Amino acid sequence: MKSLKIFIIVIVVILIGIQLIPSALPKNNPDLSKDISKTQDVTDDVKIILHKACYDCHSNQTVYPWYSKVAPSSWLVAKDTREGREELNFSDWSDLSKRKKVKYFxxxxxxxEERExxxxxxxxxxxxxxxxxxxxKTLTDWTKAQSNLLLSDN
Ligand code: HEC
Incomplete structure (x- = not known):
């Protein structure tokens, strides 16, 4: 019993201690002027999909849940959000060249489709x-149509 108590105390102390290590969650930005919806025709159903499944990591409008403020999960959220935004950021879409947009689509x-x-x-x-x-299918039909529109538009 005594060693179990010591074990629990050690775990609690560690959990409190790691809260002091900063997680550096990427900052949000309310500026929507370069959002993908400004230059592409984002239909309502596609918008819903992008917002619920992609925007937390691929936009400047991350919704941070409570556990993103608590270590160690905060480190993971910070890493995925930082790397996700670096790879593809729907909030900076209009900065992209046409070639890049087609590549992203x-x-x-x-x-x-591969569920990755x-x-x-x-x-x-x-x-x-x-x-x-x-x-x-809704999303991939849309990306294909958007890509074809970009390619046909000179
Ligand atoms: C939990 C965070 C997270 C979510 C949610 C998420 N992604 Fe990602 N995404 C990443 C990270 C991190 C990378 C870079 C590392 C990798 O490829 O695994 C990435 C990479 C990508 C890339 C590759 C970009 C490149 O240049 O290679 C595309 C495209 C992409 N994601 C699209 C999406 C789409 C579309 C959705 C929603 C359906 C989505 N992601 C949801 C985190 C996320």
């Missing part, structure tokens, strides 16, 4: 971000 369709995005670890907690076959 292709990658989005591929990764979503949204990340597995994310959908475990955010159940509604686990996309149905129908939602995947």
């Amino acid at each position: 292709k990658e989005i369709a591929e990764l979503v 995005m949204p990340m597995k670890i994310y959908t475990v907690i955010h159940r509604d971000a686990a996309l149905s076959d129908e939602e995947i």
Whole structure:
């Protein structure tokens, strides 16, 4: 019993101690002027999918849940959000060249069809971000149409 008590005390002290290590969650930015919805025709159903399944990591409008403020989960959220935004940021979409936009549309369709995005670890907690076959088709039909529009427009 005594050693169990000591063990629990040690764990609690460690959990409190790691709260002092900063997680550096990427900052949000309310500026929507370069958002993908400003330059692409984002339909309502696509908007819902992007916002619930992608925007937490691929935009400047991350919704940070309580556990993103508590170590060690805060470190993981900070890392995924930072890396996700670096790879693709829907809030900076209009900065991209046409070639880049077409490339991203292709990658989005591929990764979503292969169920590599949204990340597995994310959908475990955010159940509604686990996309149905129908939602995947809605999204990939849309990326293909948007890409064709860009390519046909000189
Ligand atoms: C939990 C955070 C998270 C969510 C949610 C998420 N992503 Fe990602 N995404 C990442 C990270 C981190 C990377 C970079 C590392 C990697 O490829 O695994 C990435 C990479 C990508 C890339 C590759 C970009 C490149 O240039 O190679 C695409 C495209 C992408 N994500 C699309 C999406 C789409 C579309 C959704 C929603 C359906 C989504 N992601 C949801 C974190 C996330």
